[in-house]
Amino acid sequence: MQKPSIPKGTRDFGPAQVARRQHIFNVIRRTFESFGYAPLETPTLENLSVLTGKYGDEGDQLLFKVLNSGDFAKEVTTADLEIGSKALLPKVAEKGLRYDLTVPFARYVAMNRGTLTFPFKRYQMQPVWRADRPQRGRYREFYQCDADVVGTDSLLCEAEIVLMMAQVLNGLGLHDFTIKINHRGVLRNIYQALNGEGRESDLFVAIDKLDKIGRDGVTRELLDRGFSEATIDTLFALLTTDGDYEEKLVRLLAGFVTAGVEPEGPRPGNGEETEDPQANYRGLTELATVRDLLTASGFKQFDRLEFDPTLARGLSYYTGCIFEVKINNVQMGSVSGGGRYDNLTGSFGLPGVSGVGFSFGVDRLYDCLEALDLFTVTAETPTRCLLTHFDVASGRAALPLLAQLRAAGIPSELYPDVSKLQKQFKYADAKGIPLVLVLGPEELAAGVVKIKIMKSGEEKVLPIGEVVTALTAE
């Protein structure tokens, strides 16, 4: 006899949890679909040749690898064993578990390049697996919900990402959020304004921490990394977070012009160089266009959209706008993020496919909704009506009503065993079933049903023929 358990970092989801998670998925799915994103599902198992080398050395370590089936050790030699796991791995495992949704998407696009119509807008909501050390809010199996569009440079896609982020969060009742937006071009221009002193990546890694370690912390880190005090002063003059979206654009533009930063011009296919210098700094002009497209789309929540020139996001493949979303007043990392990339499918032999995408972390959204007590589902069952009875005969007599309730779309069940009424009520109470219908011999004789509303304790008696109509109308 074994005491059963589940692997660390994994979870069972009971009925109430699944119902709440489904609510989150439904809000996200409806939003993605209303913006014309089409669903894609890829296999859990991918070839390691597809996965390896896409997530950095750390990612390769965190990939779950699947043993080849059959006699997996047949090609392993004692020499391999002496070298260790590294030599064994390619001989015993050729498949791994999906690590994110972006690489499988890129693999899919590359494999189906001949039949797909571009722009291709897809969403994908599936679990991913990482052999990370489990801790609060970090699991080894968790869901991602991604939406990406590839094959277009249009900034409408960036604006619609903001619209979708806001629609999902509003739809979930998470109204107090902040969508941060920045642009890799702005970061590059800031680096150029500092005369290219120090390493670009050191600079971004440091300023990305401004939120956490403050100005003093960032200063210390940059000094350590060899940046001069004068450069650091210039940096903070550019970065001051005062002012709104527009004011920051203006201040940065002035800073770039003063520092003599060479404008890179608009992205190909996104307009022409103009005499307005702002239009020629790609990052600033694209951020301004996104704001204008949002205004034209009727977006009203500009107080929740923050242009944050310190936002860097770690992933190196971003090349344009980048996004990150936080729920305010909840201790929780970002619940969504994304950005534009220029070469998603290059490693699969299909270069030059530009796109932009973003992702929701369902587990974090769940935790936020729970922390803010915003879940309405508490029942451990979808059942709305429990039909109770006293004996075999009254149980049988309840079956036509049971069938009618279900046909009317009201999830219902008849307590399956002959038991004391008290036990049947206890069952309804434990499962959170809101309505209990009593069909005893008295009620049957009178052709009526007694309905008890569990929450209030209120009872009413209805003719059996009126029950379905009454409950449907509710």
Next chain:
Amino acid sequence: MQKPSIPKGTRDFGPAQVARRQHIFNVIRRTFESFGYAPLETPTLENLSVLTGKYGDEGDQLLFKVLNSGDFAKEVTTADLEIGSKALLPKVAEKGLRYDLTVPFARYVAMNRGTLTFPFKRYQMQPVWRADRPQRGRYREFYQCDADVVGTDSLLCEAEIVLMMAQVLNGLGLHDFTIKINHRGVLRNIYQALNGEGRESDLFVAIDKLDKIGRDGVTRELLDRGFSEATIDTLFALLTTDGDYEEKLVRLLAGFVTAGVEPEGPRPGNGEETEDPQANYRGLTELATVRDLLTASGFKQFDRLEFDPTLARGLSYYTGCIFEVKINNVQMGSVSGGGRYDNLTGSFGLPGVSGVGFSFGVDRLYDCLEALDLFTVTAETPTRCLLTHFDVASGRAALPLLAQLRAAGIPSELYPDVSKLQKQFKYADAKGIPLVLVLGPEELAAGVVKIKIMKSGEEKVLPIGEVVTALTAE
């Protein structure tokens, strides 16, 4: 540059396929929920200690095992290597992929015995993995949709399984189906009627093949296995498939009485022994009760419910009613099956939990619907309206209408790039978008939109303010 591929036996599901599969899942989910089954989700990864030994030797072979993370080979010795994979396995892998939904369910019930309210009705729709040799209709990753109730002996559960099977198939438009039902007690009584000659399992394995190899084939197999000709004659006299549900019950009862089979009496808690001999052969009386409960529930499709005394189903843990469903006029194995078991959770230290459950094979349902051309979804996108435009200005001018359409629940998109109208129409055509809205400079000046219905080619012009109402009404 690598040419990307996916592991054999796995599949990508593109937009139209996902939409069709979602349709199947939705019909099944709605049905399960209307009968009061609550959703459960268990992890993809289970400990091998939970999985191993539950599916027979073949099953253990077909389990996908996951390499331990980190330095997985650190405990492997050259002695292990000489013995081979069997000795290596416990040292390199302690987790595996879910192989079915029944064992994880049993594990969940055993782990949560203290907090669950019984009867516990759960459904579960998740993928499972088997390292089977891939072939037509057999995949290495596929979905199962299970519903089980544990903690009650009530035959209402069996009757409701028939109701749910019929509701799902009718809901999918698969009206020409056959639900076969039998009872392990009937098989046991048949074996007893043959005076217990030969091995019971040999008998069931042989008659289970009656469908495939016919009476002659079964006769030959039973002779090979040492059954006498007289016994085989008695067998076929009992098994004749003529007659309806009731007639078969009567014929078998007479056969059992004649052969002097000792009745085992009703299942504890399911009535008392009576003077009616049929009531005391557990299998026959339970099958009669299920039929009566179906009648009382208003079930009308008795022509699609067949009592088949030859149905055996391989899985050994069944102890009561067993079910199997076929779609007629499609070359396809069973699309659903199940039965009652008495000791699901015994191997996890929780004995005596009786229950009954069944499962739908989504991939087979999909293939049946495709074979019968019953899918209505063909579009590669959820988008209903594509808004087209001529230049940056008309594209911007379309944004308020785009927002209104989406707010009205009509999935819509604006072609993101400035392109020739022909290219935009081609995009709509390739994706199967049913409506194209043209917002050119002329239309904008006149405050109207031209709507083209792609299927018919029909065009109409509407004032821009009336578009949403017109499309919502459709």
